[in-house]
Amino acid sequence: MRSGLGAAEYELVLEPGRADRRYWYDLWTYRELFAILAWRDVVVRYKQTVIGVAWAMVRPFLAMVVFTVVFGHLAKLPSVGGAPYPVMVFAGMLPWFLFSTVLTEASSSLIGNANLVSKVYFPRLIIPASSAVVALVDFAVNLALLAGIMLWYGYAPGWQILALPGFVVLAMLASLGPAFLVTALNVKFRDFRYIVPFIVQFGLYVSPVGFSSGTVPSQWRFWYSLNPVVGVIDGFRWCVLGGKSPFYLPGFIMSLGVVALFFWLGIIYFRRTEKSFADII
Amino acid sequence: MTEDVVIRAEGLGKKYLIDHHAEQARYVALRDVLMRGAKTVKNKASDILHGRTSATGATIEEFWALNDVSFDVKRGEILGIIGRNGAGKSTLLKILARITEPSAGRVTIKGRVASLLEVGTGFHPELTGRENIYLNGAILGMNRAEIQRKFDEIVNFADVEKFLDTPVKRYSSGMYVRLAFAVAAYLEPEILIIDEVLAVGDFEFQKKCLGRMATVAGDGRTVLFVSHNLGAVEALCTSCIGLQAGTVFHEGTPSETINIYLSNAQALRGRSDLSRIKNRQGSGRVRFGSVALLGNDGEVVDHAKVAERLCLSIELTGDDPRPLPARVGIRFSSMQGTPLFVCSSELLTELRVGAGSRVRCVIPRLPLSSGTYKLTFFLERGGVVEDWIEDGLDLFVEDGSFFGAAKNTPSGHEGQLVLVDHSWSFDQMASEKLKL
Numbered sequence: 001m002r003s004g005l006g007a008a009e010y011e012l013v014l015e016p017g018r019a020d021r022r023y024w025y026d027l028w029t030y031r032e033l034f035a036i037l038a039w040r041d042v043v044v045r046y047k048q049t050v051i052g053v054a055w056a057m058v059r060p061f062l063a064m065v066v067f068t069v070v071f072g073h074l075a076k077l078p079s080v081g082g083a084p085y086p087v088m089v090f091a092g093m094l095p096w097f098l099f100s101t102v103l104t105e106a107s108s109s110l111i112g113n114a115n116l117v118s119k120v121y122f123p124r125l126i127i128p129a130s131s132a133v134v135a136l137v138d139f140a141v142n143l144a145l146l147a148g149i150m151l152w153y154g155y156a157p158g159w160q161i162l163a164l165p166g167f168v169v170l171a172m173l174a175s176l177g178p179a180f181l182v183t184a185l186n187v188k189f190r191d192f193r194y195i196v197p198f199i200v201q202f203g204l205y206v207s208p209v210g211f212s213s214g215t216v217p218s219q220w221r222f223w224y225s226l227n228p229v230v231g232v233i234d235g236f237r238w239c240v241l242g243g244k245s246p247f248y249l250p251g252f253i254m255s256l257g258v259v260a261l262f263f264w265l266g267i268i269y270f271r272r273t274e275k276s277f278a279d280i281i
Numbered sequence: 282m283t284e285d286v287v288i289r290a291e292g293l294g295k296k297y298l299i300d301h302h303a304e305q306a307r308y309v310a311l312r313d314v315l316m317r318g319a320k321t322v323k324n325k326a327s328d329i330l331h332g333r334t335s336a337t338g339a340t341i342e343e344f345w346a347l348n349d350v351s352f353d354v355k356r357g358e359i360l361g362i363i364g365r366n367g368a369g370k371s372t373l374l375k376i377l378a379r380i381t382e383p384s385a386g387r388v389t390i391k392g393r394v395a396s397l398l399e400v401g402t403g404f405h406p407e408l409t410g411r412e413n414i415y416l417n418g419a420i421l422g423m424n425r426a427e428i429q430r431k432f433d434e435i436v437n438f439a440d441v442e443k444f445l446d447t448p449v450k451r452y453s454s455g456m457y458v459r460l461a462f463a464v465a466a467y468l469e470p471e472i473l474i475i476d477e478v479l480a481v482g483d484f485e486f487q488k489k490c491l492g493r494m495a496t497v498a499g500d501g502r503t504v505l506f507v508s509h510n511l512g513a514v515e516a517l518c519t520s521c522i523g524l525q526a527g528t529v530f531h532e533g534t535p536s537e538t539i540n541i542y543l544s545n546a547q548a549l550r551g552r553s554d555l556s557r558i559k560n561r562q563g564s565g566r567v568r569f570g571s572v573a574l575l576g577n578d579g580e581v582v583d584h585a586k587v588a589e590r591l592c593l594s595i596e597l598t599g600d601d602p603r604p605l606p607a608r609v610g611i612r613f614s615s616m617q618g619t620p621l622f623v624c625s626s627e628l629l630t631e632l633r634v635g636a637g638s639r640v641r642c643v644i645p646r647l648p649l650s651s652g653t654y655k656l657t658f659f660l661e662r663g664g665v666v667e668d669w670i671e672d673g674l675d676l677f678v679e680d681g682s683f684f685g686a687a688k689n690t691p692s693g694h695e696g697q698l699v700l701v702d703h704s705w706s707f708d709q710m711a712s713e714k715l716k717l
Contacts, residue, residue, distance in 0.1 A: 014376060014388040036419040044407050115402045120420055121379035189311035278380045279297065 023271070027123045034126045038133035041105075045134055056138040057145050060093045067093075067210030080212045080237065081244025084153045090146050091240040092209045092233045095171045097142060099229055100200040101135035102175035107182040107196045114281045124274045125267075128183040132176060139168070146240070158242030167235040174228045174259040180266030184273045187281055208233055214246065222251055228262060231255020287391045287472060287503050288354040288377065294385030295347040295372050295527075344559075346372040348527040349386070359494065359504040361518035361535055363511065363542055365672070367560045368524040370507050374474055377505070392471025392503075395421050397462060406450035410441055410460060413449050417464045431467045438493075439463035466493045473497055476507045511539050511616060552581060555658065555673055556598060563668040567636050569658050570598035572674065587651055587681035587689065587700070591644040597660070599636035599667075607632045607667075609640050610659040613649070614672065621654070621699055634662070648700045650689050651680035 046053065064086055071077045072085035079085045106128035110117060113127050150157070182199075186192045207229040208216070216224050225231055231252045237245035347369045354360050364370050375381045376388065378396045403420040404413050414435055418428040428435075436442055439459040441452075449457060465473070475494065494517065498504050508514055514521060514535055521535040523542045531538045555569040575592035576582035585591045593611065609632060610625035624642050626632050634640060655672040683689045683700045690697045 012379075012390040012394075014379065014383060014390070015386075016382060016384055030422075032424050033419045033422075036416055040405055040408065040412075040416055043412070044405060047407055116420060118380065119378075119396065119402045122420075122422075185311075189314065191310040191312050275382050278375065 023123060027125060030122045030126055033122055034130050037126060037130035041131055041134045042137050045137075053141055056141045060090070060097050060142055061145065063204075063209075064089045064093055071210045075211075077211045077215050080214055080241060080246070083241045083244055084155060087146075087150055087153055087155055088212060088237065088241065088245075089210060090149055091237045092207075094139065094142055094146060095167070095232045095236045096204065096207060096209045096229065098135055098139045098168075098171050099175045099232070100203065101138055102132045102172070102179050103182060103200060104196060105131040105134055106176075106179035107186045107193060110183055110187050110277065110281065111190075111193075117281050118278050124277055125180070125270060128179055128270075129176065132172065132179065135175070136172070150240075156242070157240055160239045160243045164236075164239045167232065167239055170235060170256075170259065171232045173263055174232050174255075177228075177259065177262030177264070177266040180270040181262070184266075184270045187277055188273060203227075203229065212237070212245070213248070213251075221248060222254060225251030225254040226258055228255050228258040231259070285356045286353045287356050288352075288505075289389045290353075290386065291351050291388070292386035293347055293350040293373070293376065293383050293388060294345060295369075295376060295381070296384040297344045297346055299342045299344050345527050347376070347383075350524075350527070350529055351386075352522055352529060352532055354503055354505070356503055357498055357501045358520055359498045359506060359518045361514035361521035361538070362505060362507045362524065363514055363521060363538065364524035365675075367558060369527040370524055371476070372527075373524070374476055374505070374507060377472075378474055390472065393422065394472045394474065395465060395468045395470035396474040396476065397465040402461075404449055404457070404461065407448055409448055410436075410445045410452070413460065414464055417461065418468075421465060421468050422470075423468060435463045435467050438466060438489075462490055466490070466497070469497075470502070472503045472505065474505045474507075511542075515539055553674055555595075555670060558670055558673055561668060561670045561673075563660070563666040565599065565668065566601035566665075567597050567599040567634070567660060567662065567667045569660065569668050569670060569673070570596040572596075574676075584677050584679045585647055585649075586679045587649065588646050588683040589681060591647045593642045595640050595642070595658075597634055597636055597638045597640065602635040602637050604633040604635045604638065605662040607634045607660060607662040609634070609642075609661075610657075611642055612657040612659070613676070614655045614657065615698055616653055616655060616675075618655070618672075621649070625659075646683075646702065647678065648683070648702070649678050650683075650698055650700055651678050652698065653677050654698075 067089045068086045072079070072089070079088045109127045109131035110124065117124065117127070182192065182196055186196075204210075207227055213221070213224065213230055213234055225248070232255065234245065234248065234252060234255075238247050350369070350373065362370050362373065372381070374396070376383050377390065378394055403417045405416060408416060414432065415425070415428055419425075436445065439456070439462070441456055441460055444452065444456065449460070452460070473494075494504055494506070498519075506514065506518055518535045520533065521538040522532045523530050523538045531541045552571055552573045554571050556571070561568075573581050573594045574583070574585060575594055577590050579592070595609075608625065608627045610623055610627070612623045613621045615621060624644065626640075626642075632640060654676045656674045656676055658668070658670045658673050660666075660668045689700055
């Protein structure tokens with residue numbers, strides 16, 4: 001059979017509540033659609049704005065400058081292990097922008113593809129997931145910028161940098177969980193989109209982006225890690241700053257747990273509401 | 282399931298819940314849910330304080346878009362599906378295409394189902410024709426290798442070679458449609474669903490598409506064809522089911538089903554209620570309510586009649602009674618969906634209407650031959666589309682003499698719909714001069 005969607009002899013039975021059983025198999029058969037939608041989003045993003053790449057860099061770069069001035073120079077917060085303050089900030093900025101871009105892109109992805117959702121069948125999870133790939137491309141661009149900044153400061157990473165791919169995966173998982181949740185909520189409650197920018201803006205200050213999580217008083221440190229982004233950012237800094245950023249293990253495990261919980265919650269909620277998307281979108 | 286039945290629907294039903302709180306909104310706002318929750322709590326609290334038993338008003342109503350629909354489709358069949366807007370055709374197709382789940386019953390499908398999408402669904406305007414072929418193919422469930430294999434045929438069929446690397450936003454609408462259809466036509470699914478898409482595109486291309494459909498069916502694939510174009514259904518389909526109010530009223534040959542459909546179509550008879558029609562657009566602040574068909578002396582009559590006065594008296598409902606400058610229009614179309622003429626207030630009178638107003642449209646001498654026509658209702662106030670019901674009612678026109686002659690249409694032009702007041706004259710001068 002051409003696409004593996006079932007041979008001619010394959011019988012599909014549609015009944016109330018029946019759609020569930022083949023879901024993960026379907027998701028696998030539609031992997032090409034995922035790839036092509038992701039490719040579409042990336043192409044369109046970089047086609048539409050001539051300054052596409054520049055735009056992806058300017059935002060985090062300016063944020064870094066502001067944070068360095070406000071937290072590093074005015075508030076005189078310490079950096080970690082003698083790393084230049086801008087490098088430390090940018091190492092935290094990377095996962096944060098990955099998280100916020102995934103959340104923003106995903107939350108509007110289903111609405112933006114409403115015509116597809118109401119006309120064609122495919123596992124809906126593909127849409128927010130493929131929109132997250134755009135964030136990953138932006139992330140790669142910013143990674144190059146980080147390399148440039150580190151070169152400028154003459155700051156070399158240690159062997160820990162090898163663990164970076166693992167933390168990128170963690171950052172994606174941490175972003176996708178809430179993203180699935182927000183995407184599904186956004187279809188059902190259309191005014192939910194006003195909440196997403198708020199989460200993103202608020203999160204930037206609540207997460208240790210502009211400062212090191214070491215500046216958080218130690219008795220609160222564990223509970224601070226309830227914010228899943230904390231573990232991710234700490235991990236990134238540990239990789240990039242060559243282990244000079246101390247790794248706070250209990251907090252990291254806590255963050256891992258919260259990431260897993262959100263991921264599970266996101267998928268469960270998305271799956272439960274998915275069936276009605278075409279009816280309400 | 283026997284060998285050659287590819288689709289079997291048994292007792293299929295689809296239920297929607299209509300929330301009367303959110304009557305006009307297409308989606309729920311979190312704000313409203315919270316407000317309503319707060320209100321309910323407040324009401325309950327005050328009920329308890331005043332020692333009343335709290336009344337929970339039934340604000341959610343069930344609506345069965347499809348109810349107990351059963352049919353079989355055999356391999357190689359071209360099944361036409363006809364019915365009025367809101368009869369459940371789209372819902373049925375949505376279930377078959379797995380876009381929505383049935384609420385009752387079951388469907389067994391053998392083979393891959395693909396829908397011919399509405400123009401541009403799955404196209405991205407910024408991408409080139411080539412890129413869009415891959416995108417659209419993937420959306421329809423083809424994989425890369427498959428699209429590559431058929432790429433040339435698709436391009437050929439759509440006739441867009443020269444524009445392959447042009448973003449489709451620069452395409453003409455005809456090119457757009459051709460490309461969209463071409464991708465789906467070469468999809469080679471076991472079952473192809475075609476929903477009204479052929480209404481667009483030029484005539485030549487329509488013929489090409491219909492030819493392609495016949496080939497598809499000839500190859501042992503099955504086609505489901507939904508259309509208001511009864512002529513196309515009759516010409517192309519091998520069988521036909523008619524839907525009305527969510528149930529199948531007839532299953533048989535296309536001509537049988539079409540005849541029954543035309544004879545019992547929900548016609549404008551005397552007084553009809555437009556407020557029940559779900560399929561409408563616009564803000565909904567002011568809506569079309571009941572429509573009365575009035576005769577010569579203002580009495581409610583059952584049918585319109587050729588060449589007689591036609592008066593439609595329409596009541597406007599809703600919750601915005603402000604009398605604002607408005608534009609009201611009624612479009613008359615043939616049963617095949619061809620627009621014939623529009624009666625619009627725009628050019629004649631400035632109407633100022635709001636909820637509770639009544640508007641009247643009078644055609645002094647109805648210029649239509651006997652038969653059934655579809656009426657589309659349109660209301661705009663202050664630049665805002667308030668209500669728009671596409672093909673809301675059927676109007677049955679009784680036979681009568683338009684020209685005072687025994688028949689209305691000249692020989693060889695039977696079936697012609699529009700009658701125009703006109704006259705002929707001649708003078709004898711030329712011939713008299715000849716005599717001289």
